[in-house]
Amino acid sequence: MTVTGVVKSGSQSMPDRDFKRLAEFIYSECGIKLPLAKKTMLEARLQKRLRVLGMDSYSSYCDYLFTPKGMELELISLIDTVTTNTTEFFREPKHFDILVNKVLPDFLTGHGVAQPLRLWSAGCSSGEEPYTLAMVLSEFARKTPGFRFGILATDISTQVLERAMRGIYPEDRVSTVSMEFKKRYMLRGKNRSQGLIRFNQETRDLLKFKRLNFMEEFTFDKPKHIIFCRNVVIYFDRVTQENLLTRFCKCLEPGGHLFMGHSESITGMNLPLTQIAPTVYRRS
Numbered sequence: 001m002t003v004t005g006v007v008k009s010g011s012q013s014m015p016d017r018d019f020k021r022l023a024e025f026i027y028s029e030c031g032i033k034l035p036l037a038k039k040t041m042l043e044a045r046l047q048k049r050l051r052v053l054g055m056d057s058y059s060s061y062c063d064y065l066f067t068p069k070g071m072e073l074e075l076i077s078l079i080d081t082v083t084t085n086t087t088e089f090f091r092e093p094k095h096f097d098i099l100v101n102k103v104l105p106d107f108l109t110g111h112g113v114a115q116p117l118r119l120w121s122a123g124c125s126s127g128e129e130p131y132t133l134a135m136v137l138s139e140f141a142r143k144t145p146g147f148r149f150g151i152l153a154t155d156i157s158t159q160v161l162e163r164a165m166r167g168i169y170p171e172d173r174v175s176t177v178s179m180e181f182k183k184r185y186m187l188r189g190k191n192r193s194q195g196l197i198r199f200n201q202e203t204r205d206l207l208k209f210k211r212l213n214f215m216e217e218f219t220f221d222k223p224k225h226i227i228f229c230r231n232v233v234i235y236f237d238r239v240t241q242e243n244l245l246t247r248f249c250k251c252l253e254p255g256g257h258l259f260m261g262h263s264e265s266i267t268g269m270n271l272p273l274t275q276i277a278p279t280v281y282r283r284s
């Protein structure tokens with residue numbers, strides 16, 4: 001019944017045909033590629049959904065999912081289940097040095113302070129990346145009179161977005177943030193909120209959160225100056241990656257910058273991007 005602590009539904013593993021149906025559907029819906037080797041991972045992650053729905057087999061789950069009611073009620077939960085949302089404050093910290101020392105000065109040279117900088121954190125998970133950006137850009141603004149900015153942060157998963165919008169984190173999550181930043185941008189929880197921090201209102205107001213699925217159409221009124229899309233496309237196949245990056249380039253102003261995750265690469269893709277630092281690109 002239990003193997004390595006995971007209760008298998010009805011003692012069965014997922015039939016390959018159900019895995020195939022789910023994997024094809026997840027790929028078409030979110031672009032996430034699930035080879036057969038990921039079956040155990042999917043089984044483990046779907047256990048909770050099976051329990052919540054009172055189902056005893058993956059086949060019942062599949063049958064339900066592919067009904068109109070299942071599509072309406074279960075799709076969001078399935079997406080929450082299959083996305084990997086690992087993130088942290090100041091993840092890949094060199095990127096923030098490059099932002100402050102190279103990209104923002106370039107932006108000021110080209111634009112001055114007449115218009116606010118528009119930044120998009122694409123695939124923002126539970127908010128650690130966009131809040132890091134809000135703190136870093138606020139520091140830059142303190143030293144640069146007239147500099148203004150706005151951050152759009154999007155994700156496909158409603159579950160992580162709800163956490164991001166609250167802006168509340170356990171204190172141990174912010175251990176990579178300097179004491180100075182904590183004092184300036186966060187409030188410490190008291191009594192029942194002891195052990196938690198919340199970003200102050202001023203910082204929360206710099207961020208706009210929105211659900212956005214990269215597999216659907218997206219456009220913006222004005223092109224972005226900077227896109228952070230880190231540790232997201234790694235879950236997509238190469239064709240999907242290149243398509244998405246082409247669309248990102250269309251949303252980027254010429255001279256704008258794209259930051260990607262350290263294990264992601266655009267090598268061999270036909271994109272109007274020039275590398276200026278490891279995994280940092282400038283739109284031509």
Ligand SMILES: C[S@@+](CC[C@H](N)C(=O)[O-])C[C@H]1O[C@@H](n2cnc3c(N)ncnc32)[C@H](O)[C@@H]1O
Nearest residue numbers: 030083085086087123125156157213214230231
């Ligand atoms: C590993 S997290 C990366 C978070 C952050 N960018 C970082 O580097 O720490 C990847 C995020 O991409 C989101 N994602 C996956 N597929 C997506 C899609 N089709 N559209 C939009 N977001 C997606 C996931 O929900 C997840 O929160």
